[in-house]
Amino acid sequence: MKDSIGKRFAIYALLTALSLLTLAPFVWMVATSLKPLGEVESSQLLPKLAQPDNYPQVFKQINFARYYANSIFVAAWVTFLTCLTSSMAAYAFARRIWPGRDLVFKLYLATLMIPGVVTMIPNFALMVKLGLLDSYAGLIIPASFSAFGTFLLRQFMLTIPMALDEAAMIDGATPWQIFWNVAMPAARGGLIALAVFTFMGNYGSFFWPLILIKSEGLRTLPIGLMYFDTMYGRATHLLMAASVMSIIPPALLFILLQKHLVRGIQLGAVKG
Amino acid sequence: MKGTRKRHELTVALAFLAPNLIGFGVFTCFPVLYSFFASLSNWNLQNPNQTSFVGFRNYAVLLQDPQFWTYLINTGYFFLGLPFAIMGSLWLAILLNRKLSLGTAYRTLLYIPSFTSGVAIMILWKSLYNPDYGPINETLRHFIDFIGLNGQITPPQWLSSTKNVFGLEIDKPGINPTQFGIGARDALIYMGIWTAIGGNNMLLYLAALTNVPEELVEATQIDGASRWQSFLHVIWPTLAPTTFFIVIMSIIGGMQGGFEQAKVMTNGGPAGTTTTVAYHIYTKAFEEFQVGYASAIAWVLFAIVFGLSLFTWKFGNRAGENG
Incomplete structure (x- = not known):
């Protein structure tokens, strides 16, 4: 459908207005992060004199670098393990034919229905029993098995013809070689999307680290931010500086990889 | 020969499934069963040695607890934002669904809140909601000044107010006229809409809109159908599966939601008005250590x-058949 010039102008104006509305809180956040404490309550949006020293100040007040590192370390491990276990399972579901496959797959999908709150308490008790309370392993291992990831990668792996696997098999390739050289390249887009979603989901994860972590040195970013807010709630300028720093990685990641992410979201849901 | 082949396939499949399957068994299947048994006990994290089987007593206590019903109503209250969020996402998707030279830039900007x-x-x-010096009330005060109603209306107290658009009673199910207004629950809903509107649902609608047969839309418009009619009779039915998926996922997520907001922004307050069932479970299990009872709530x-x-499934499918 061709839109008239007037209509196109109206659409641009509308989208620009909506984008500004979306961005307004972020603008306020950045502006406040540069204010001195005395100006935090002023109604002027911009500081009289920007005070970038708020940013290093955050690192002095709390162990921010440590929280950052913890979040990235844990999220990176969870991402690696999730991608590995999901892609292997997806290969079994998409590229191998075995008795009971469809039934097992349906059961897998059904588990997506189980609310996290149901499994949370027993998992906590399990961590206590295994001695993983207050440890990196306790943050990483339970988060590394995803039914959603298996489902998403299966969708991608179904998009290439089975003849490729058969040809590779005739050439004497082992199942692992077929998995690695045929199925994985087909799932590349999905794998990138899954990796970013898993990383981001874990980077922002709140409930599990909140109940599992007791030591200050093991806090992840969301937990560290929450305690910072509880202790220094009046220091809005420092809180905003910390918040800006903690949303920079997800914002950058999205902007850089958005093509894959958009396709991942759409394929993961619509073609189900 | 065929039997061996089959067995070989099964072995290969199991080998590839094993890591995920074992993890799944340990961290999902086993906990689900365990949680059910826990809900039939008086398990308390502070004295786990005195755990005993109490049958369905937790459930009986729970269903008679007005607190539980209040929190369930709170959880339901947050669904008020859902139609606005979903329709907003659809509207944005329709706006973006054309060749715009800045299309990707707009999409990126609109998606950032949900991603961060x-x-x-x-x-x-x-901070934005701070009633005294937050920018939202700052703006509202200017606006009130501008329309000349200064002194007659005051901006909402947002996160520190128990008021709500239905006038719901504070600590028990019911209506109380003094509670009419805008308060913490509404504040969280607006924040939720801002976060979600340009997020995944918009992307799903954008993908689904590419399936709308454009010739059909044009044909109905040549036949004199209004824009709204062609939306209702062509676009909306084509999008039905996507809408259905979004609604189901939102219900599943929404019923379990509200924990983070409550923990970070309100501590479930004021007066428990932002305590959802999920936050209630957390409080019972990890602050009061009554894990048996918390499992029953779960x-x-x-x-x-x-x-x-199930209800949405049936209802949604019937709507699909008629549409």
């Missing part, structure tokens, strides 16, 4: 989620 959502964004909104929640999904 979390504790940082909640701390930000807590199972009731599970049953509700399951029931609502």
Whole structure:
């Protein structure tokens, strides 16, 4: 459908207005992060004199670098393990034919229905029993098995013809070689999307680290931010500086990889 | 020969499934069963040695507890934002669904809130909502001044107010006229809409809109159908499966939701008005250590989620057949 010039102008104006509305809180956040404490309550949006020293100040007040590192370390491990276990399972579901496959797959999908709150308490008790309370392993291992990831990668792996696997098999390739050289390249887009979603989901994860972590040195970013807010709630300028720093990685990641992410979201849901 | 082949395939498949399957068994299947048994006990984390089987007593206590019903109503209250969020996403998708030279830039900007959502964004909104010097009330005061109603109306107290658009009673199910207004629950809903509107649902609608037969839309418009009619009769039915998926996922997520907001922004208050079932479970299990009782709440929640999904499934499918 061709839109008239007037209509196109109206659409641009509308989208620009909506984008500004979306961005307004972020603008306020950045502006406040540069204010001195005395100006935090002023109604002027911009500081009289920007005070970038708020940013290093955050690192002095709390162990921010440590929280950052913890979040990235844990999220990176969870991402690696999730991608590995999901892609292997997806290969079994998409590229191998075995008795009971469809039934097992349906059961897998059904588990997506189980609310996290149901499994949370027993998992906590399990961590206590295994001695993983207050440890990196306790943050990483339970988060590394995803039914959603298996489902998403299966969708991608179904998009290439089975003849490729058969040809590779005739050439004497082992199942692992077929998995690695045929199925994985087909799932590349999905794998990138899954990796970013898993990383981001874990980077922002709140409930599990909140109940599992007791030591200050093991806090992840969301937990560290929450305690910072509880202790220094009046220091809005420092809180905003910390918040800006903690949303920079997800914002950058999205902007850089958005093509894959958009396709991942759409394929993961619509073609189900 | 065929039998060996089959067995070989099964072995290969199991080998590839094993890592995921074992993890799944340990961290999902086993906990689900365990949680059900826990809900039938008086298990307390502070004296786990005195755990005994109490049958369905937790469930009986729970269903007679007005607190539980109040929190269930709170959870339901947050669904008020859902139609606005979903329709908003659809509207944005329709706006973006054309060749615009800045299309990707707009899409990126609109998506950023949902991608960055979390504790940082909640701390930000807590400041935005500050009734005294937050920018939202600052703006509202200017606006009130501008329309000349200064002194007659005051901006909402946002996160520190128990008021709500239905005038719901504070600590028990019921209506109380003095509670009419805008308060913490509404504040969280607006924040939720801002976060979600340009997020995944918009992307799903954008993908689904590419399936709308354009010739059909044009044909109906040549026949004199209004824009609204062609939306109703061509676009909306084509999008039905996507809408259905979004609604189901939102119900499942929404019933379990509200924990982070409550923990970071309101501590479930004021007067418990932002305590959802999920936050209630957390408080019972990890602050009062009554894990048996908390497990029972979790199972009731599970049953509700399951029931609502089944209902939507049936209702949604019938709507699809008629549409």
